[in-house]
Amino acid sequence: MSTAAAVEFDGIGQSFSGVRVLRGVSFTVGASRTLGLVGENGAGKSTLMNILGGNLRSDTGRMILRGQPYAPAHPTDATRAGIGLIHQELNLFSNLTIAENIFLTSFPRARALPWIDQRTLHARTAALLRDVGLELAPDTLVDRLSAGERQLVEIARALSLDARLIIFDEPTTSLSARETGTLFALLRRLQSQGIALIYISHILDHVRQLCHDLVVLRDGAVVAQGPIETFSTPAIVSAMVGRNLTQLYPTRRGAPATEPALEVRGVSQPHIVCDIRFTLRRGEVLGLSGLMGAGRSELARILFGLDPCSRGEILVSGRPLAGANTRRRIERGLAFLTEDRRHEGLCLEASIADNLALASIRSHARTPLKLIDRTGWQRAISTIREAVRLTAKAEDTQPAQTLSGGNQQKVVLGKWLLASPSVLILDEPTRGVDVGAKFELYQLIMDLADRGSGILVISSEIEELIGVCDRILVMSQGEIRGEFSRPEFSSERLLAAALPRESPA
Amino acid sequence: MNATPSALLLTALRHASLVLFVTIIAVFGALAPKFLTADNAINVLIQSTPTGIVAVGMTFVLLTAGVDLSVGAIMFLSAAIAGKMLAAGQPLPLALGAMLATGLGFGAINAFFITRLRIAPFIVTLALLFVGRGLALTITQTRAMNLPDRFLQLGSARVAGVPLPLVVLGAVLLVAHVVLMRTPFGRQIYALGNHPANARKAGIRTQRILATVYLISGLCAALGGILSLAQLGAVSPKFGEAYEFKAIAAAVLGGTSLFGGRGAVFPGTLLGAVLIQSIESGLVILNADPYLYPVITAAVIFLAVLTDSTRHTLLARLNRRRIRQELPT
The missing domain is CATH 3.40.50.300 (P-loop containing nucleotide triphosphate hydrolases)
Structure with missing residues (x-):
């Protein structure tokens, strides 16, 4: 040289x-x-x-x-x-x-x-x-x-x-x-x-x-x-x-039931989304595709009660949410894994255990004085760690920021799983996560669906949605522009539906 | 045109301290015409110089997301030392030098504990508050100490027709403003306040900057002590008391954030200091119950902080991404 x-x-x-x-x-x-x-x-x-x-x-x-x-x-x-x-x-x-x-x-x-x-x-x-x-x-x-x-x-x-x-x-x-x-x-x-x-x-x-x-x-x-x-x-x-990954996506075993988990009827908010209507069934993995800025994350925030919505109705398990705030929505069975896990999904400096407990801690406050039942809580933490296959190297007391990206995402997912949600909204769940951990996350999502939850997955990777979803909605300019069932899945079709149309002058 | 009502409101909120300032002046002016005279205005300005200078130092510290609670104690201790020296017949310049040295020394102790031993600024400076006041009380034996006239003359001296305290305040403001806005050190303070870990990663010598802001704060506190002493002419056991809060309040009123990285000495901190002093002298002119002063000052500070947080909420709402173009309805 x-x-x-x-x-x-x-x-x-x-x-x-x-x-x-x-x-x-x-x-x-x-x-x-x-x-x-x-x-x-x-x-x-x-x-x-x-x-x-x-x-x-x-x-x-x-x-x-x-x-x-x-x-x-x-x-x-x-x-x-x-x-x-x-x-x-x-x-x-x-x-x-x-x-x-x-x-x-x-x-x-x-x-x-x-x-x-x-x-x-x-x-x-x-x-x-x-x-x-x-x-x-x-x-x-x-x-x-x-x-x-x-x-x-x-x-x-x-x-x-x-x-x-x-x-x-x-x-x-x-x-x-x-x-x-x-x-x-x-x-x-x-x-x-x-x-x-x-x-x-x-x-x-x-x-x-x-x-x-x-x-x-x-x-x-x-x-x-x-x-x-x-x-x-x-x-x-x-x-x-370190092993042969023959499959990038797990095989879907279950199938969606007929009862609805989440019904969205004509949700609108000026400048953000317009007349959004869809039904997410129990046991269904529904994808939300679209380009950046199509309004997918904004819709998720509205569904979770983080942003206002001026018109429309949202029903969870058949009952309307009727202006409930985010905390009430969590109690009603909604869960939202946000796009930005470091800032919105985790308390980085808090321990893994505290992060896991965040959404469900109230259910462990059992005594008349609402003190936390430490044993039951601890048991729940270890069960969920195993369920999400969190790395065994990490101690419960270790701050969440010491974990790698994939393991951090498992903690956020574990937090929501502990709250046993009936509707789980995932916004870019595998961003910055490696191939091996991705597969495990997909598996966890499918298992949750098989246990009867409705799952809404937002992702910018079309391949990923095709790999894990039962049905895919495509958003563009704050509207739903297409719906595709499994036999109709193709990257070309999804992308064509996602492209913005000429806006009215 | 984008001049929607919220945009107008935002403009008003952006200059919240100025709006507040004008309102206060107008209210006092309406209640007591004497308040609006040039004599009173100059008086208010002169009286606000100690707070203003201490608050300039405090602004440096607040910009790094720290706090210096020891400034009032530094004022008291340096004044006590100067009082003793003058009583023992030492020359005035030496006494003034000793005051500034005391300020720098206390600043250096703060800096040492904060940067070397990594103790939280709140705790370190709170401890030095008690140490400083305790030492000063020991020196003065808790008695008030009158200073020779030479000291009082400093307060009424003029430079080219301008009262000396105003000259000092002007010089401090000018230097501080140029340092903060126009020197690498100043810009690095803002970077450090914005994100300390990233500042370190960017190669900024963060510990050195932190140490320096506490030195600056200590020095400004001593200088503020000199000016306050020159106005009062005596060191009482209450000298410099609660100045830490006056200084913080002035900086915050002027738009400096307690979370670091945001704020400016000019016009912000200056406006804050003058505002606080205006309220006090306005109340004096109105013959208000002195026990009400803190309540009213607190109400004004609360208003300022409230408008600031309203501004943030409003800004966040205005800057929310727009995804679709809505047709006018």
Whole structure:
């Protein structure tokens, strides 16, 4: 090789309170190459990147950066060494402008004066924004940007610091299809400028489109590596989960009953949704498909009583909800697994047990004084942990934020299962969850349906809806535009129904 | 046109403290014409300088989502030390220097416990409140201490025709505003207040910034103590009492968030400090029952915070995503 590798990991090992998260990880990112890093949630990808980015110091092993030994003690060291890290959770400050976010630690100063040279700041930001294809004024507050725009600002920040190696951790999870397209075009441009990339994703198609090389991590160790052409997609998947996954979706055993679980009759809210009508039967898995911004999550929030609805009627098990608030709706058997599990689904700092108990704790307050029956509660917690197959490594008392994405989602699901809902609404239940955990989540959803609950699944992945649903509704512009039963399922039809029509002038 | 009623209401709410300010002035002006004279206005401004300066320091701390409860105690302790030194015949500049050093010293102790030992700012500064007041009471032997006239002259001195306290307040505001808005350090304070963990990850030296804001707060408290002392001329055992709450109230009235990352010293904190002082002097002119002062001040603060939270709810509602275009009905 003529030029030194962008980075070389040599025997990296890391343990957290006795649990080994990384063991002897060694691989190389070649100069100007793009390496795809894949693995299940909790395989150690993020930990490894935190070590590279200077957020963590590895217990063992060493790194070599462009031929030089590299041991960052602080994120600043990584930045200085030309490493840019685009986190899954974006690191921007919503109260500052785009320009301030980009140059936060490297503001241009007026000569020999302590204050910021606003003109240079403005000009340099404008140039960077042009580079990443973002047409916004440098002094726009980040608060006003969409997820995709924020991502581009992060990349602009990495470029401003002359990054020669940029790490992308699940960059597309919160992006629309168009924003993803823009991002990929930019990544290709970065590649052509000789910048090395590490691309972490669960979406193997994307990895295949972008990457030259592949490394698969499992349980903290490298289980496969090599040029991407040498791997078939099933081979990548089986390397990730350590077994042959012949099926992506479990087989549906039960069938919907005839009694309705949830009836929605003409629900409308100005500017949001219009005349929504459908019936979800007991034991049915009903999909809600549509493009981003079609009004699916908004409908779910209305059904759950989080947002107002001006017209229409909602019935649970045949009885109207009639203006009940969210708490009353939970008591009536509604449950809602939100799109944003970290902020809306979990109390991140509370323990796993407390999170699980959240929706059902009142049913354990049995004594006359309404004190909690600890034994019964504890029993319920252990039963549900087993039911959702939560990782055995985690203690009940451990904060929820220490879990990987897939296990966090299992906690949220477990919380609702404990409340034994008759209607469960799931909004993007498998976002950011790896293949193995996805299968388990699907299985749990189907089992719940087989026990007589009605399930409404919102998902942007059409394949996923086709794989798990009995029936699919398609929304667009706040209206239901199509209904498809199993024999009619096809990605093309669903997508055609989801496309917005020309709006009346 | 987008000038819907809620948009108009929002504009009014956005300038809530200004609206409140004008209303208060108008109400007192209507009740007591004397309140609206230029003399009274200048008096109110001068009287608000100690609160204003302490509140500027407090704003720095609040922007990091911290709090400094020790400012009143710092005022008292530094005043007590200066009183003793002047009584012992030490020169005035040395006494003033000692006051500022005391403020910085207490700020440094706060900073040490908060950044090195990672103790919550509320607890650390609450402890120093008691330590400071206790030490000061020991020094003064709980007796009031009169200061020489030289000190009082500071309060009535003029620089180019402008009263010295106003010059000091103006200088502090100018420096603080430029630091917060126009220097890397200032912008990093806002970033830290917005998201401390991300600020660290972005490579900001968060501990250093935290330490610095407590030093600034300590220094501002001592400076506020000097100005207050120059107006009162004596150190009483109640000197500087409840200043922590006056300062927090002024900052919050001026739009600074207790959760960090939002607020400004100019015009926000200045407006807040003057507003609090206006209420007090308005009540004095009206001969109101002194025991009612805190009740009325509290009511105004409550109003300010209420409008702020209304603004947030309204903003959230206005910014809700619109999915479909409704035809006009």
